[in-house]
Amino acid sequence: MNFISWCYFPARLAWRQLIFDRTKLAAAISGVMFACVLVFMQLGFKDSLYDSAISAPVKLNGDLFLMHKQAEAMWRPAKFQRRELMRVLGHPAVMEVTPLYLALASFKNIETDVKRTLMVYGFDPDSHIFDVPEINNHRNELRLKDTVLFDEYSRPEFGPIRQLVAAGRNITEINDYKISVAGVFQLGVSFAADGNVVTSDLNFMRIFPNRNHNMIDMGIVKLHPGSSIPQVQAELRLQLNPFIDIFTYEELLRREKDYWANMAPIGFIFGFGTIMGLVVGLVIVYQILFTDIANLRYEFATLKAMGYEHGYFIRVVFASAFFLAVLGFIPGLMLSVALYHLAESQIYMPMPMSPNKVITVFMFILSMCAMAGFLAIHKLKAANPADMF
Amino acid sequence: MSKIIDVRHLNFSFGSGEMERPVLKDVSLSIEKGEIVLMTGPSGSGKTTFLTIVGGLRQASYGSVTVLDRQLIGSTEQVKIQVRQQTGYIFQQHNLLKALTALQNVSMTLEMHDAMTERQRLDKAAEMLIAVGLGDHMNHKPEQLSGGQRQRVSIARALVGHPKIILADEPTASLDKQSGQEAVGILKKLAKESGAAILLVTHDYRIVDIADRVLELEDGVIRSA
Numbered sequence: 001m002n003f004i005s006w007c008y009f010p011a012r013l014a015w016r017q018l019i020f021d022r023t024k025l026a027a028a029i030s031g032v033m034f035a036c037v038l039v040f041m042q043l044g045f046k047d048s049l050y051d052s053a054i055s056a057p058v059k060l061n062g063d064l065f066l067m068h069k070q071a072e073a074m075w076r077p078a079k080f081q082r083r084e085l086m087r088v089l090g091h092p093a094v095m096e097v098t099p100l101y102l103a104l105a106s107f108k109n110i111e112t113d114v115k116r117t118l119m120v121y122g123f124d125p126d127s128h129i130f131d132v133p134e135i136n137n138h139r140n141e142l143r144l145k146d147t148v149l150f151d152e153y154s155r156p157e158f159g160p161i162r163q164l165v166a167a168g169r170n171i172t173e174i175n176d177y178k179i180s181v182a183g184v185f186q187l188g189v190s191f192a193a194d195g196n197v198v199t200s201d202l203n204f205m206r207i208f209p210n211r212n213h214n215m216i217d218m219g220i221v222k223l224h225p226g227s228s229i230p231q232v233q234a235e236l237r238l239q240l241n242p243f244i245d246i247f248t249y250e251e252l253l254r255r256e257k258d259y260w261a262n263m264a265p266i267g268f269i270f271g272f273g274t275i276m277g278l279v280v281g282l283v284i285v286y287q288i289l290f291t292d293i294a295n296l297r298y299e300f301a302t303l304k305a306m307g308y309e310h311g312y313f314i315r316v317v318f319a320s321a322f323f324l325a326v327l328g329f330i331p332g333l334m335l336s337v338a339l340y341h342l343a344e345s346q347i348y349m350p351m352p353m354s355p356n357k358v359i360t361v362f363m364f365i366l367s368m369c370a371m372a373g374f375l376a377i378h379k380l381k382a383a384n385p386a387d388m389f
Numbered sequence: 390m391s392k393i394i395d396v397r398h399l400n401f402s403f404g405s406g407e408m409e410r411p412v413l414k415d416v417s418l419s420i421e422k423g424e425i426v427l428m429t430g431p432s433g434s435g436k437t438t439f440l441t442i443v444g445g446l447r448q449a450s451y452g453s454v455t456v457l458d459r460q461l462i463g464s465t466e467q468v469k470i471q472v473r474q475q476t477g478y479i480f481q482q483h484n485l486l487k488a489l490t491a492l493q494n495v496s497m498t499l500e501m502h503d504a505m506t507e508r509q510r511l512d513k514a515a516e517m518l519i520a521v522g523l524g525d526h527m528n529h530k531p532e533q534l535s536g537g538q539r540q541r542v543s544i545a546r547a548l549v550g551h552p553k554i555i556l557a558d559e560p561t562a563s564l565d566k567q568s569g570q571e572a573v574g575i576l577k578k579l580a581k582e583s584g585a586a587i588l589l590v591t592h593d594y595r596i597v598d599i600a601d602r603v604l605e606l607e608d609g610v611i612r613s614a
């Protein structure tokens with residue numbers, strides 16, 4: 001018996017038996033589809049969360065980044081003394097250092113007066129620490145007293161700032177301190193902050209009167225071109241106080257992502273949701289395959305009496321599992337694409353359906369169905385040909 | 390003399406120890422090529438049990454059961470599968486596959502053998518269905534057929550692989566007189582053509598005249614009628 005007929009015949013029988021009972025087939029497909037959508041949504045939210053977590057740090061322009069060891073992430077910083085940052089200037093490879101001040105503050109909607117929390121970045125406008133064209137183009141405005149730039153990718157609850165600024169209605173309050181919005185830029189929101197504004201270090205101190213210039217949240221270090229970043233990092237680490245962490249750009253991004261993946265329970269919640277989706281799907285598919293085998297046990301026993309081997313029926317069960325996986329995955333994928341679009345329009349965070357994700361989820365669903373098949377085949381023992389006469 | 394089935398001193402019991410119930414007691418019987426043997430006997434006398442042992446569906450451990458020159462006592466699953474593949478079974482309940490058409494049901498017998506193309510398999514199955522008088526019901530599913538028609542599909546399924554042995558357990562029990570007689574008539578005609586040995590268990594004395602030999606099994610013991 002060649003390989004083609006070895007799989008083809010049992011697969012064909014499985015297919016004919018699946019399509020014979022359309023109601024049951026529809027139920028099975030919905031089960032797989034449900035698991036599929038659940039897993040897609042969990043993974044989609046998780047990736048979106050991780051990607052959005054680095055929407056600001058990814059735009060930072062620097063070679064090395066200093067943070068306090070107790071800082072959990074950029075949005076949960078721990079202050080340290082400015083002179084810790086100045087210390088690194090002693091290294092010959094260091095070209096420039098810039099302190100960055102970070103804080104959450106409430107921003108008053110210009111139209112509705114409703115206050116909502118966003119992230120405020122304060123830094124010297126002459127330093128080029130963000131790779132965002134609109135920030136760098138508005139340097140002169142930032143130098144003025146009590147001006148900020150607003151991130152137009154912030155959630156819409158802050159108001160249509162671009163239109164308001166264009167119309168000259170650009171005065172509002174941050175932490176009850178009156179400021180004017182000089183323009184907009186594009187960065188992106190995260191789960192931690194619904195919006196962003198940037199301002200000069202001097203304005204930052206005015207908005208947060210109990211902050212002081214000497215206590216900074218982050219230090220951005222630029223090296224002379226051609227320096228070896230890991231080597232300078234290692235040398236600086238020896239000079240710095242032990243409570244200061246020094247990261248490369250990649251390490252900073254990884255750390256910002258890992259905060260959500262590990263430190264916060266959110267990574268766990270999404271992992272748990274994914275597993276629950278698969279378990280629910282597994283139970284449904286197992287249930288369907290199991291009752292199928294139970295109902296078909298006389299037919300299987302008849303085939304056994306005719307000389308079919310046990311392995312043939314195992315292949316029939318796995319072929320059914322495979323067909324259910326594929327038939328449930330296709331509508332599951334289509335529904336998930338639609339839900340991704342819906343979610344994007346609701347949470348203002350990108351949820352791309354990447355080929356990688358499609359393949360990952362298909363593999364999950366396939367393994368889920370294979371596992372269900374594996375659990376169900378023990379029921380084949382009920383098909384005893386001696387009971388046929 | 391070519392013995393296709395040769396059973397000697399077969400003993401078989403259900404259960405073990407205190408619960409042991411002997412069902413077949415020192416049964417000896419041989420059937421030759423092309424012979425039609427009818428087995429009758431009261432309900433519970435062990436006829437079905439005997440058929441399942443000869444057909445390689447049930448394992449017996451005492452005596453000797455040689456089918457197509459293979460010893461079934463203490464045999465491996467593989468030997469039993471080989472015997473099953475050369476045996477055509479006709480069950481009391483038709484046991485067709487519900488999801489398949491008559492034609493597909495009959496070709497299931499041929500799918501175990503790789504030598505044929507799909508076309509050849511379907512042609513052969515169709516030929517056999519025409520032979521049992523179901524030429525115009527080939528694409529019907531079992532639930533669209535009458536009891537007699539289903540049993541004729543079963544006969545076609547059992548015969549299409551040209552088995553050397555046909556085992557039938559009360560094949561007419563669920564049929565009315567006319568369809569019963571028709572079914573058995575077809576069985577006899579086709580089996581004679583292919584030279585298969587037939588062992589047929591029945592209560593139905595209306596079909597006794599098709600047999601070369603009639604045996605009676607009573608309480609696990611064979612006697613010639």
Ligand SMILES: Nc1ncnc2c1ncn2[C@@H]1O[C@H](COP(=O)(O)OP(=O)(O)O)[C@@H](O)[C@H]1O
Pocket residue numbers: 403404412430431432433434435436437438439
């Ligand atoms: N699987 C089984 N387990 C235990 N006893 C059985 C089983 N099958 C049949 N028997 C018993 O064996 C005896 C013979 O049964 P069977 O071969 O079916 O008789 P027949 O077909 O002649 O009516 C009966 O008493 C029956 O109750």
Ligand SMILES: [Mg+2]
Pocket residue numbers: 389436437438
């Ligand atoms: Mg019986």
